[in-house]
Amino acid sequence: MPKPRYQRRKQDRPQEITQAAFAAFAEKGYTATRVEEVAQRAGVSKGLMYLYFKTKEELFKAVVKSVVIRRIDQLIDTIESTELSSEDFIRGPLLSFMKQLPGSPVAIVIRLLISEGPRHPDLVDYYYDNVVAKGIGAITKFVEQGVERGEFRQSAITELPQLFLAPVMLSIIWGLIFKDRPLDTDKLIETQIDMLLAHIKA
Amino acid sequence: MPKPRYQRRKQDRPQEITQAAFAAFAEKGYTATRVEEVAQRAGVSKGLMYLYFKTKEELFKAVVKSVVIRRIDQLIDTIESTELSSEDFIRGPLLSFMKQLPGSPVAIVIRLLISEGPRHPDLVDYYYDNVVAKGIGAITKFVEQGVERGEFRQSAITELPQLFLAPVMLSIIWGLIFKDRPLDTDKLIETQIDMLLAHIKA
Amino acid sequence: MPKPRYQRRKQDRPQEITQAAFAAFAEKGYTATRVEEVAQRAGVSKGLMYLYFKTKEELFKAVVKSVVIRRIDQLIDTIESTELSSEDFIRGPLLSFMKQLPGSPVAIVIRLLISEGPRHPDLVDYYYDNVVAKGIGAITKFVEQGVERGEFRQSAITELPQLFLAPVMLSIIWGLIFKDRPLDTDKLIETQIDMLLAHIKA
Amino acid sequence: MPKPRYQRRKQDRPQEITQAAFAAFAEKGYTATRVEEVAQRAGVSKGLMYLYFKTKEELFKAVVKSVVIRRIDQLIDTIESTELSSEDFIRGPLLSFMKQLPGSPVAIVIRLLISEGPRHPDLVDYYYDNVVAKGIGAITKFVEQGVERGEFRQSAITELPQLFLAPVMLSIIWGLIFKDRPLDTDKLIETQIDMLLAHIKA
DNA sequence: GATGAATGAGGATTCATTCAT
DNA sequence: TATGAATGAATCCTCATTCAT
Numbered sequence: 001m002p003k004p005r006y007q008r009r010k011q012d013r014p015q016e017i018t019q020a021a022f023a024a025f026a027e028k029g030y031t032a033t034r035v036e037e038v039a040q041r042a043g044v045s046k047g048l049m050y051l052y053f054k055t056k057e058e059l060f061k062a063v064v065k066s067v068v069i070r071r072i073d074q075l076i077d078t079i080e081s082t083e084l085s086s087e088d089f090i091r092g093p094l095l096s097f098m099k100q101l102p103g104s105p106v107a108i109v110i111r112l113l114i115s116e117g118p119r120h121p122d123l124v125d126y127y128y129d130n131v132v133a134k135g136i137g138a139i140t141k142f143v144e145q146g147v148e149r150g151e152f153r154q155s156a157i158t159e160l161p162q163l164f165l166a167p168v169m170l171s172i173i174w175g176l177i178f179k180d181r182p183l184d185t186d187k188l189i190e191t192q193i194d195m196l197l198a199h200i201k202a
Numbered sequence: 203m204p205k206p207r208y209q210r211r212k213q214d215r216p217q218e219i220t221q222a223a224f225a226a227f228a229e230k231g232y233t234a235t236r237v238e239e240v241a242q243r244a245g246v247s248k249g250l251m252y253l254y255f256k257t258k259e260e261l262f263k264a265v266v267k268s269v270v271i272r273r274i275d276q277l278i279d280t281i282e283s284t285e286l287s288s289e290d291f292i293r294g295p296l297l298s299f300m301k302q303l304p305g306s307p308v309a310i311v312i313r314l315l316i317s318e319g320p321r322h323p324d325l326v327d328y329y330y331d332n333v334v335a336k337g338i339g340a341i342t343k344f345v346e347q348g349v350e351r352g353e354f355r356q357s358a359i360t361e362l363p364q365l366f367l368a369p370v371m372l373s374i375i376w377g378l379i380f381k382d383r384p385l386d387t388d389k390l391i392e393t394q395i396d397m398l399l400a401h402i403k404a
Numbered sequence: 405m406p407k408p409r410y411q412r413r414k415q416d417r418p419q420e421i422t423q424a425a426f427a428a429f430a431e432k433g434y435t436a437t438r439v440e441e442v443a444q445r446a447g448v449s450k451g452l453m454y455l456y457f458k459t460k461e462e463l464f465k466a467v468v469k470s471v472v473i474r475r476i477d478q479l480i481d482t483i484e485s486t487e488l489s490s491e492d493f494i495r496g497p498l499l500s501f502m503k504q505l506p507g508s509p510v511a512i513v514i515r516l517l518i519s520e521g522p523r524h525p526d527l528v529d530y531y532y533d534n535v536v537a538k539g540i541g542a543i544t545k546f547v548e549q550g551v552e553r554g555e556f557r558q559s560a561i562t563e564l565p566q567l568f569l570a571p572v573m574l575s576i577i578w579g580l581i582f583k584d585r586p587l588d589t590d591k592l593i594e595t596q597i598d599m600l601l602a603h604i605k606a
Numbered sequence: 607m608p609k610p611r612y613q614r615r616k617q618d619r620p621q622e623i624t625q626a627a628f629a630a631f632a633e634k635g636y637t638a639t640r641v642e643e644v645a646q647r648a649g650v651s652k653g654l655m656y657l658y659f660k661t662k663e664e665l666f667k668a669v670v671k672s673v674v675i676r677r678i679d680q681l682i683d684t685i686e687s688t689e690l691s692s693e694d695f696i697r698g699p700l701l702s703f704m705k706q707l708p709g710s711p712v713a714i715v716i717r718l719l720i721s722e723g724p725r726h727p728d729l730v731d732y733y734y735d736n737v738v739a740k741g742i743g744a745i746t747k748f749v750e751q752g753v754e755r756g757e758f759r760q761s762a763i764t765e766l767p768q769l770f771l772a773p774v775m776l777s778i779i780w781g782l783i784f785k786d787r788p789l790d791t792d793k794l795i796e797t798q799i800d801m802l803l804a805h806i807k808a
Numbered sequence: 809g810a811t812g813a814a815t816g817a818g819g820a821t822t823c824a825t826t827c828a829t
Numbered sequence: 830t831a832t833g834a835a836t837g838a839a840t841c842c843t844c845a846t847t848c849a850t
Contacts, residue, residue: 006827577720
């Protein structure tokens with residue numbers, strides 16, 4: 001069944017290309033990935049790439065944005081609609097969310113941002129505004145809620161929500177650099193949560 | 203106008219080149235740095251570079267190794283020769299050590315490893331063996347010592363020394379990506395230490 | 405927003421495209437003009453272009469020919485039907501004709517022929533046969549008529565009718581290269597005519 | 607005698623490349639000439655081209671300038687140091703100078719300026735300032751001298767020195783477009799000079 | 809040992825042309 | 830017919846590496 005060499009699929013192309021590019025960037029990084037390779041992965045000609053993305057850089061940005069979108073918003077929605085106590089929410093949905101991050105596309109995006117970020121300040125800003133700021137904000141707000149409810153006490157952690165993310169980040173970086181060396185990231189994150197809760201509980 | 207640094211001595215060359223390369227890599231990353239630029243920074247001709255380093259990759263490895271050497275060993279020596287109690291040591295020398303990491307060349311090396319590591323498994327191994335394993339080992343050993351001395355209790359942390367590093371790593375990555383966004387890394391690290399100590403003290 | 409020009413009629417298409425192409429070539433030259441741009445100017449899809457013109461080159465030839473047609477024949481007709489004396493005709497209709505050439509599409513065609521001519525010998529031949537030869541022939545014949553009538557004397561100019569065109573050509577080239585530098589082309593042409601008439605009048 | 611594949615000839619390279627480029631541009635025009643072809647003609651690698659000329663455009667400019675330099679200055683020098691009467695100078699050195707222009711590199715430069723000039727306004731300015739303005743100026747000054755000396759009378763030609771150039775320009779363009787069609791350019795130019803002198807002689 | 813001129817493989821991008829719809 | 834998505838050859842330019850001097 002030889003595929004028709006010529007298919008019109010305008011609707012799907014951007015995503016197909018974006019996905020192929022993500023896979024390629026994940027494997028080789030941005031610079032080492034040739035545009036032609038992305039095209040091949042997407043089952044598309046080199047020229048078509050430039051119909052949808054003016055430059056390789058623009059493709060790069062599209063890739064980052066495509067990964068980012070809606071990931072955080074889900075968490076925030078969950079936070080806002082939850083009826084769980086603060087502790088239960090942290091030990092439940094939040095913990096689950098955190099545990100899956102190191103194995104998710106987010107890890108790849110982190111890698112891309114570390115490698116290419118310095119040359120794409122606008123992308124860094126985009127990522128900060130849409131992911132980091134939102135995430136940090138959500139956690140902060142949630143902790144403050146716990147304080148209001150009397151579940152938590154005032155503590156330095158309210159101003160350092162990054163402490164929630166620290167083990168996640170370490171797990172991500174560990175996975176990026178030391179792929180084969182084992183690390184029990186789940187336990188790492190759990191233990192951090194234990195410590196944090198012990199620290200802030202009233 | 204590359205200054206003719208005092209008497210050009212052959213034996214200093216490798217280091218001079220290595221330092222220049224490190225500075226260049228720090229600014230632009232490995233791929234974006236041209237060999238010629240390193241040569242200029244080192245006040246040396248392009249051709250001479252290849253007398254000391256067969257390829258750009260080899261130079262890269264030399265750079266990573268040069269940064270790594272002796273940094274960790276100092277910490278280990280300090281640990282082994284200290285007469286402080288475990289807690290005092292942690293709150294003193296170890297905390298200081300951790301605090302200066304985000305601003306140190308280590309951060310640059312992390313960036314390089316994340317960007318280029320996948321293509322240099324041997325370098326990753328080298329780094330793991332000489333830095334990470336040693337560091338992790340030292341902390342583990344130290345915590346175990348605390349337990350033996352009765353200062354600390356048995357806990358999950360003995361097997362997760364990465365919890366000490368987590369806030370450091372987050373600080374490093376934050377600095378790499380979000381250069382301008384403020385983050386009180388010192389406080390972050392201190393608070394983590396507080397929590398860890400609270401968690402493991404007998 | 406390409407206006408849907410009244411009722412799109414098939415038979416007008418070739419001319420519409422040809423006109424659009426001429427305008428584009430005039431602005432950017434042949435090579436720098438993309439087929440797609442011509443299509444847009446003509447309010448037509450890229451694909452349709454290829455229904456009327458097999459290649460960009462064929463379009464180019466059609467453009468040159470479309471500009472050429474009938475321009476010279478008008479002059480010749482006028483010459484043949486005039487009842488003016490030779491001098492009066494030269495100072496009247498011929499001078500007017502010459503004066504308007506530098507600002508006319510002919511100037512653009514000259515540019516195109518200079519740029520692309522070497523790669524289109526057949527087009528050059530076409531232009532020579534239908535424009536230059538005819539024009540030169542007409543002037544020659546007209547001058548000879550003047551001699552026969554006793555208005556003019558025999559002179560080198562009978563064999564060098566290009567002397568009539570010289571100031572026109574200089575004006576055209578001047579306009580093509582030095583768009584902004586002023587040149588009184590009318591006076592240039594008039595003075596040349598004065599000199600020529602002084603030279604050949606019996 | 608296989609040429610050494612690797613020769614150091616820094617001194618001569620720019621000119622060699624410039625000459626090769628001129629030849630290539632003369633044959634094919636700027637756009638149709640590939641950088642690699644110029645390299646081959648110059649017996650040089652593609653990469654070396656970019657050591658001496660940052661871009662193809664810069665090479666183009668260098669080519670134009672290399673042709674222009676000193677050509678006009680020679681004429682001006684001759685004018686200033688001549689002891690001939692105005693008429694004798696015009697019929698002698700000036701006429702010779704004009705006659706050789708259509709077959710000289712200047713013709714090629716004209717072609718390049720017509721084709722590529724619109725995209726290189728600075729180059730057009732350069733050419734105008736260093737060639738056209740100087741040439742026009744020299745002729746004007748020379749004619750005025752003739753008037754002062756009583757050889758010539760006041761006339762429109764003092765303000766239209768382009769009349770001297772008109773037959774030269776026509777000859778150049780004729781040669782560029784109608785390579786094979788014969789035209790007695792020498793006689794054309796001579797006759798124009800005859801007419802001009804007849805017109806301005808006191 | 810030093811130098812930096814010279815090489816050439818590699819990769820991004822453009823655009824005339826084709827063809828499924 | 831008419832469209833414009835899709836193709837791929839063509840080309841500029843970069844930069845790690847080599848080597849004559």
